[in-house]
Amino acid sequence: MRHLLSVADLGVDGIEEVMRVTDSFVEVSERSIPKVPALRGKTIVSLFYEDSTRTRLSFETAAKRLSADTMNFSVSSSSVKKGESLRDTVLTIEAMGIDAVVVRHASAGVPWQVANWVDAAVINAGDGWHEHPTQALLDCYTIRKEHPARSLAGLHVAIVGDVKHSRVARSDVLAFTLLGARVTLVAPPTLLPPSLEGWPVKVSHDIGGVLPDVDVVYLLRMQKERQTEALLPSLREYTAMYGLTRRRAALLPDDAIVMHPGPMNRGVEIAAEVADLPRSVITRQVANGVAVRMAVLFLMLAANPKEVAVLDG
Ligand code: NCD
Numbered sequence: 001m002r003h004l005l006s007v008a009d010l011g012v013d014g015i016e017e018v019m020r021v022t023d024s025f026v027e028v029s030e031r032s033i034p035k036v037p038a039l040r041g042k043t044i045v046s047l048f049y050e051d052s053t054r055t056r057l058s059f060e061t062a063a064k065r066l067s068a069d070t071m072n073f074s075v076s077s078s079s080v081k082k083g084e085s086l087r088d089t090v091l092t093i094e095a096m097g098i099d100a101v102v103v104r105h106a107s108a109g110v111p112w113q114v115a116n117w118v119d120a121a122v123i124n125a126g127d128g129w130h131e132h133p134t135q136a137l138l139d140c141y142t143i144r145k146e147h148p149a150r151s152l153a154g155l156h157v158a159i160v161g162d163v164k165h166s167r168v169a170r171s172d173v174l175a176f177t178l179l180g181a182r183v184t185l186v187a188p189p190t191l192l193p194p195s196l197e198g199w200p201v202k203v204s205h206d207i208g209g210v211l212p213d214v215d216v217v218y219l220l221r222m223q224k225e226r227q228t229e230a231l232l233p234s235l236r237e238y239t240a241m242y243g244l245t246r247r248r249a250a251l252l253p254d255d256a257i258v259m260h261p262g263p264m265n266r267g268v269e270i271a272a273e274v275a276d277l278p279r280s281v282i283t284r285q286v287a288n289g290v291a292v293r294m295a296v297l298f299l300m301l302a303a304n305p306k307e308v309a310v311l312d313g
Contacts, residue, residue: 001300003115003122007133007174015175018137019144021295021305022288028065029291039068042099042301047073047090047114048125049080049105054262054286055125055135059102062293068301071098086110087117094118099301103127106226121300129165129226134296135261136171138289140179143216145288146281148255153180158210160186160242161220161269164193165227168261169220173201186210186242190231207242211251218259219244219269235268242269249274257281 001014010018028036044063048056056072063070073093075081080089086105093101100121103111108128115122126132143152157176163169163185173183183201185192192203204210211217222235232238239245244258249271252258258270258280266272275282299305 003111004133004296004300005111005115005122005124006131007136007171007178010133010137012178015137015140015178018292018295018299019141021299022137022141022291025065025291025294025298026288028294029287035065035067037067038298039063039066039301042066042068043071043097044068044100044102044297044301045071045073045093045098045120046102046125047093047104049075049086049103049110050126052104052125054289055104055132058286058289059123059125059134059293059297061290062297065290066294066297068099068297071096086113090114090117094120100297123296123300126167128167129170130167131171132167132261133171133175134289134293135168136175137296138285138292139168139172139218139259139261140175141292142259142281142285142288143176143181143257146257146284147215149215151180152176155181155215156184156213157181157216157218158184158186158204158207158214159218159220160207160244162191162222162227163187163220164191164231165223166220172218173199177201181216184210184214188232188238188241207244207248208251211248211256212253214252215256216259217244217252217256219264220261221263221265221269239268244270244274246271246273249277249279252279259285262286 098120102123102125103114104125105127108130110127111122111124159169176183177200185201186204186207260282
């Protein structure tokens with residue numbers, strides 16, 4: 001695997017391999033010193049043109065736990081403010097000698113462009129509304145660990161909310177269905193993509209009807225910064241029709257889990273107390289995210305990824 005741009009680059013075998021290697025890194029993360037020398041001497045750059053808390057810190061932590069050197073690029077304090085183009089910025093950074101670039105950008109397709117310009121490995125950390133493959137990987141890993149079925153095959157996942165603007169939804173639908181899950185999108189028509197042709201999903205506008213039948217309910221934030229028109233009468237109305245309130249959460253089967261990629265808007269798509277229920281695995285998604293990103297960086301950059309011995313402290 002040279003780059004990780006889309007879940008489609010991985011296929012079922014690639015996802016399975018990342019899951020297997022993630023198990024080793026979960027074990028590493030539980031050690032008193034959660035650090036291995038696997039990527040000593042490698043340099044990984046975060047190139048984030050959009051705000052991020054989780055994804056940026058998660059990649060940075062993953063790189064550090066693998067003993068890689070990290071560089072952080074932040075648009076607000078860079079020469080982008082002086083008019084430097086994306087291509088010149090990328091070539092400047094590459095000239096310093098780097099092994100991988102983790103890219104987040106508001107425009108779909110930017111990680112593919114970057115991959116054409118550099119020799120370094122490129123990882124898509126979210127491009128516009130398009131894809132967010134490492135989020136999908138950590139979501140698959142979390143479902144396998146947290147749902148009693150320990151597998152996605154045959155599970156029913158409802159993805160609820162602003163699917164239209166969600167790169168997480170696009171990558172999750174690809175990954176969940178590749179691993180054999182059924183997916184139902186639950187949203188008002190204005191928050192669904194204009195065409196769902198080719199999406200292997202069902203659609204519902206009735207959350208109360210769907211919840212009793214799901215194994216996983218995956219909530220999405222209203223991505224207002226990506227919306228250019230008024231798609232909803234009001235957030236209150238959205239919460240009334242689609243929010244995971246306590247009353248609605250009680251409709252879930254006993255072993256169903258609640259997921260969210262973050263950042264959450266408590267009181268909008270998810271009631272504050274539902275986010276804190278034992279069945280809500282949102283912070284475990286974050287914890288697994290570090291191990292999944294360690295696995296991805298390791299598989300892409302280690303001299304010999306088959307050599308498990310490098311995981312010995
Ligand atoms: C998401 C993102 O930025 O794509 N968050 C994340 O990476 N965990 C989802 C969002 O912005 O709502």
